[in-house]
Amino acid sequence: MSDQRGIPRRSFLKSAVAIGGTAALSACVDRFGEPDVEQGPEDLSTLPDRQHAWDGSLSTDDHGNVTAARHHALLLLDYEGDGAPTEADREQVEQSFRGLERAYRRSNDGLLFTVGYTPSYFDRFEADLPGSVDLPEPEAMAPFEEPEFDTPDAAVHLASDHGQVVVAAEEALKGEVSTLNGVEMPASLSGVFSVADRRTGFVGEGLPAENDDAAGVPEGEVSEDAPLYMGFKSDFSKSQASEDFVTIGEGPFAGGTTQHVSKIRLHLDQWYEQDSRYHREATMFCPVHAEEGLVEGTGENMGDSTGMEEHSCPAHTEEHAREYGKVGHSQKSARAREDGSPLMIRRDFDATDDGRASLHFVSLQETIGDFAETREAMNGTDVAGESGVGQRTNNGILQYMTVERRGNYLLPPRSLRALPPARPA
Structure with a gap:
């Protein structure tokens, strides 16, 4: 679907989210109209207290996999006050978030969002x-990376299938629009928070292919049905x-x-x-997957599992390094488990920030230590040096990525999301 200038709808909305601002919002509305989105409940006590409880509000595919919302924005925020937040600031922040919840149904067809706080905020x-909260300062997670660290006070993650909704919600939080989806906004974050950084992106079939003109991804190579730049599904x-x-x-x-x-x-x-399809399958999943042709297209044929355990990939990582001279990303990551469960939830998305192909990796886990274990x-x-496996080459997908920034956040329950104290009563 294209606008009157022939610009594909998906590309236009992605660009509008990336640009942001009231001009981008107006352009979306002028060209495509307001999205038909259901308002949120009047009684907000019906919403879950877990900010991160998105799965029940997201769509699922034919295999029961939760499907991510298509458009995303991350707003990194600095608190404008001196010292500990005031009750007046807390009330203003809470009212702004309640405005979003009343304006849009809590779903991928409406709006999903979280707000988190950094170690710097709690300082x-x-x-x-x-002691029940593990929130260390961010640090490098591999011997070969030198990231910069995000140290704002807070971060708001906005997500929706509608790019207009993401842009409108951001503008409402900034105090640039006073009405959302027919609902009067009771407050904004203006005067309490300022935007320190802004990151945007997308995930879903068609979007990476339509946005392959960024540096770092060759034009015309990403398949139309790929949800992410690397060509495979990950959900x-x-x-x-x-x-x-x-x-x-x-x-x-708790919560x-x-x-x-x-x-x-x-x-x-x-x-x-340069790399073959065989190499891409082997290093994304496992050498066995490439040898036996287990991955068709983006991996849709694999249902709800990458098949790591079924094919004993994690247990044979060192053996595969010696035999094939390469190991898979999923194969290595699957070694971090507790009672058979992965340690975290991924809610990442691709981006073209600064005109470069990027990935904003967003993970949720009970403790940052769980993320560190998975990353290790x-x-x-432990397999670098085996056969053809190097510290990064043939070692999963490490050689195709450079970590530029890292940040850690605490996502409190909804009841404490507005400028929480370090020790709530």
């Missing part, structure tokens, strides 16, 4: 975070932890979770123009 309090339900698993279980922040956000630059020219397994330092 303003005399009391430390309770297999058996490769994701449950929301129950990643939820903090005790203490004043919350932790979030890690990485900004990763992609280098996919070799991936598509993915690094594959």
